[in-house]
Amino acid sequence: MLNLAVILRESATSRPKAPALLHDGGTITYGELDARSDAVAAALQARGIGPGDPVALQAPNIPEFPVAYFGILKTGAVVVPLNVLLRAPEVAHQLRDSGARILITWAAVADEAARAAAEAAVPDVYVINAAADSPGRPFTDLTVPVAGPFPLAERSPGDVAAIVYTSGTTGLPKGAELTHFQMYMNADIPGRLFEIKAEDVVLTVLPLFHVYGMSSAMNLGIRFGCALSLVPRFTPEKVLAAIERDRATIFDGVPTMFGALVAYAEDHECDTSSLRVCVSGGDAIPAHVFDAFEQRFHVPILEGYGMTETASTITFNPSPDDRRPYSVGKPVWGVEVQVWDSEGRRMPPGRNHVGEFVTRGYQTMRAYHGHPSATAEAFEGGWFHTGDLGYADADGFLFIVDRKKELIIRGGYNVYPREVEEILYHHPGVREAAVVGVPDERLGQEVKAIIVTRPGHTLTAGEIVEYCRERVAAYKYPRLVEFRDALPLTGTGKVLKKDLV
Template sequence: MSFNLAIMLRESATATPGKDFLRFPSGAMTYAEVDERSGRVAVALRKRGLHPGDKVAVQLANVPEFVVAYFGILKAGLTMVPLNPLLKAGEIAYHLDDSDARMIIAHAAGAVEVSAALKELTGVHAVVVGDLDTGAWPEGTLAFPALLEPADDRDLFPGAADDTAVLLYTSGTTGRPKGAELSHFQLYMTCTLGSERFGAEPEDVALAVLPFFHVYGLSSILNASARHGRTVSVVPRFEVPAVLEAIQRDRVTIMAGVPTMYHALAYADTTGYDTSSLRIGSSGGAAIPEEVLRRFEDKYGIPVLEGYGLSESASTTTVNPGADNRKILSIGKPLWGVQLRIVDETDQPLPSGQVGEIVLRGHNITKGYYKRPRETAEAFRGGWFHTGDLGYVDADGFVFVVDRKKDLVIRGGFNVYPREVEELLYRHPAIGEAAVIGEPDERLGEEVVAVVSLKPGASAEPEEIVAWAKERIAAYKYPRRVRIVDELPKGATGKIAKLELRARLRG
């Protein structure tokens, strides 16, 4: 079956060509404009030797070029690899190499890190958004406008529904980040059904402060809005005044965010801002504290529906079924066509009310991990995708998450993989052993904490270790707190006992 996710943009552009698709503080772009410009990008990419299935990395914040590049990549039958702009050179190089990317589209502000990463690779070309300083980039680097020469994309083959549209990197419990392959059909179904469950309408204006490089912002905001012809009010970076200004300026009706955003807005001074256009909110990425939820709802007078999803599920898997039928602190019920089960340690189903691992299957679950058949088989054992999250289903079918089976730390909605940070810390000349855990944080949900022991005769101060790590890893990953101990607790096999470590720190 021939199908391409970008058909959502084309259909909305045909139905409402002059309607604003994207609104930025600096101006707006209509559906017709985004459709036309992304078509130019598609033709330009194919003319530069890229073929269906090739990977193009996009390392941009919420700027117009991200959206134009995204739909252009899809129209060309290529696969987009979204990357966080905060990644450092070594991390960028890893993602480009592991994904077999042939091109990276990045912002001029990232010249130092991206250029350093490209020196470690061959066959990866760069396209720069912003001022192109030829001295800072490899020879042959293009400026983004070079992809916008007039062209007609109507003769491009759209590809198949099961082709990989997005290769989204995610961290698990072992190894380095893995690329989850999400097809055109999977992403289409998720954004379509998620919007229907949420009760969104074409007249709604959705706030896009969640990063588009993250599955939540990409699928639940950008894709969902394109699918249903909605307007998106884009805020490039979360700052309370900027969010309040956007809500007032664009008459935003839908707020989508992670708990840290709701926390900041719940305690914000809204004097002088008109937020009366808001009618509903959604929260994901981590569990939202009840106190924050109620304070936000009381302040803004709207319900916030909590949902649940993963990179591997193309974002939404469950969501509460409307303000009148929700259960506070529940993640709701599965979307149409998605099956959810709670299982024990032997993968046997558990009855209502009993806590076990959440496993999933359905139209939205990843095709698998790119070039990782062993990890894919393990994750999909028994025909169900194992999330690593613990929860239960109540008698009414509502799902509740109670804990994470994985050691993953979710800081401000961003996933931080402890082993990756630990491996970095082991490179510090004074550190003998290291363990990274998450500690509860009222504002961020969790904070990254490193507990280390030093090598014999070595000395280091916590502040120095924090500064050292900050220079070598993305800003959301480095530990803000470092605790130095004589010895880390270990189990019988010699493995660091993180459960005991957490208990000690709480005590």
Template sequence: MLNLSTCIQESARKYPTRTAYVFGETELNYAQINGAANQVANGLVAKGIKPGDKVALSCLNLPYFPIIYYGILKAGAAVVPLSVLLKKDEIAYHLADSEAKAYFCFIGTEDLPMGKMGYDGFQQANSCKDFFMVMPKPEMPSSIEGTQTLGSLMNGQSPLFDTVQTGAEDTAVVIYTSGTTGKPKGAELTHNSLLQNAILSADLVTMNTDDTVLIVLPLFHIFAMTVLMNSAAYRGAKSVLLPKFDAESVFFLLQEHKVTVFAGVPSMYWGLLHYTDDKFDYAQIAANLKICASGGAALPVNVLEEFEARFKVNILEGYGMSEGSPVVTFNQLDLGRKPGSVGKPVWGVDVKIVDAEDNEVPVGEKGELIYRGHNVMKGYLNRPEANAETLKNGWLHSGDVAVKDSDGFFFIVDRTKEMIIRGGLNVYPREVEEVIMQHDAVSMVAVIGIPNERRGEEIRACVVLKPGQTISEEDLIAWTKERIAAYKYPRQIRFMDALPMSATGKILKKEISRD
């Protein structure tokens, strides 16, 4: 038997008074976090949540996230983490598709009204029975009259709970990822795969109980969830939470808390590198930093080299995907590293490069990266066709084109899927196209990724208007922005007379100029 919440439970047993999470002026130790998670578990059980049920969670990087996350796991249920940027229709889709029985949603801010969006989405999802608004302070009533709060769920519940003994192969988390259909699919990750990935991630970044980890990557994203939150909980390290990236705030926290471990996506390293205010002691920040990690998209070699030179620290780049819990390969200190490479397979994972018939290709030749091991998902929730396509003969087919060099290092060179990776977040073009096509003026659209120094890729929509119709670039961007998560809407619109087509009528995106 195995339950991923053991990470927090064991650290609470061993290091009860050690600080687990820092947020602003608030510091909570492991005993407090574990006790609060137990109250959530007791509350969920009282509401009728049973082992195997799904419970959704939308929350910024606040101590509430791990409290609710581990509370759901303790009750034997599976967590469905949702992007905080989703709009109501997207939330309704995720709740219905995951068959979530309950939904925790942070109230949000004026700029990001998550609570209202979440409640509107919840009302559209008939299978989801309970909605809990997460307020800034537990004693606050909900901002929406008549709705329950996290505080009301926890109120009067015992801080002791006998954790449900789940099986190692039971689903712990359903993480949503874009797929070939354009509709997000829920990858079922087990207690075993997530725990093993957390343990090996802690080893990869040499994390220990004395470390202080800065978590600015969103906790709903598998990278932050596994490599930072679960790894730190497993090791008993201190985590400093920051809800939104901006270089000044990051440097302040790096200095204030003597942060030793930092992980980010390429756009974050770019932002830190281009921040030049002299108000911080960069030499001291560099002296404290022990290691950095990068993932989510390829880190430009010049950014890696300049950052390492300035802060005298190694950035270890890796490759992963939601379906792999996430880490598949990593530049590892004991095996050497190569800038531009995503390293070598992590412990217990086999990786190879294959052709269209799944035959391994020679060293140096391009092919699809496939892998197998403890990290591979059980499958996509209720998606037998997608599973048959992705999971073949025990190997997960990534859809990424890679090469392996003669030293065994892997390099990602292209994607067979059309996925756009903007600032480390996956955007599937078809999902954006389907929204834009709903506009009365639009006849046809092709969404592509274009190179962007800061974000890795930026989103451009190439639009053909219906005869006689007009709309400005600004208006179409604003219209789309209202209907889709903020990281998905196109920042550029190019109006075209026609899109390049194949003989079978398929849009040839590779022939569309990226200039």
């Protein structure tokens, strides 16, 4: 038997009075978090929810998210986390596809969520922080205290604990079935790598509805009895204020967050002396952002690599003393990674041997929910195909070059967008950059750069083209340049390149 909710129950048993959640409204201890999630479990069970039943949960980083999350798990039901930024048709797709029986949502998005629930024929909607005119029922209906600990439903390690939907950056989102064992290991192994302690405070701004925030921040912190400092929405001011207020020791983020913090700190003083380590994931961090952050904040960044289908972690740089800057590290314990060419042959080490990362181990999903053909394609050859291109060095450290689906083929030559983006980020007037391929009748694809300029700088397309032309091969530099006020981002800070093409 293994129910993922055991990570909360064990921490609450050993440290009931220790802080579990730090938020704008105060502190919730482990004993209180366990009891509150017991109440949700009992209420769901009374409404007919039991092992294997999907329950959708849509909320930002507020205490009600972990309360509901662990309550769902305790019944043996399956958590289906939903992005709060989704519109009604997108929510409806995920509700239908997962077979969700109940939707727990948040007042700020309740109207959109209720429309989606009606379209997907989900009868019960519960609203966190419900107002008098909110649709559905108030979440407080599920939080009536119960006597004694709720008995954890018996689940096998291979049973599904969560169905987490892909970000949809390259197509219609699919639900990755993540098991209790898989998610437990993804909380346990990474935490041991950087020697997390119960006294640590994890700054939790990564959305908990995304696998990175859910596994690598919330589950990891709860597994080791840490305090989670909850920040509902990323802004540099709020993150730095929370670090100072709660004396956070660990910060998990994505590259855009690190870049924004560096830019904000140029004009603002902040006390981040409590930080001992930062973790970057979600995308490869640009070298200049990596260097600038470490120089400004005097704290090491450990870069890792993972994806929704692997319940977060595939590789990691083990420690500040055993890392390879600009690399995503080595496979974590129990995980294998190889680099394959287009014919499925393993490639030797070296930056000239770029291929697709394939992986296998406990961390890979059970399947895409309801999509057997997509599952079979993803596991072709017995390994999970990540869709990411990169190479390994002689010591086994892995380096990401780009997404396979974002590769630009210009006149028969391969152009890796990330390589050109790295060049652009070194321009003093460029704040953000994204490189995409656009259709071209003569060449098949042409290289296009989308630029967000730094305040106080004025750039022209000609300047950008010339800057890149002097630094990369003739077939790589962008001939097309567009300036924007901002780049479209997913809820976790990834650039939505499909919206730029």
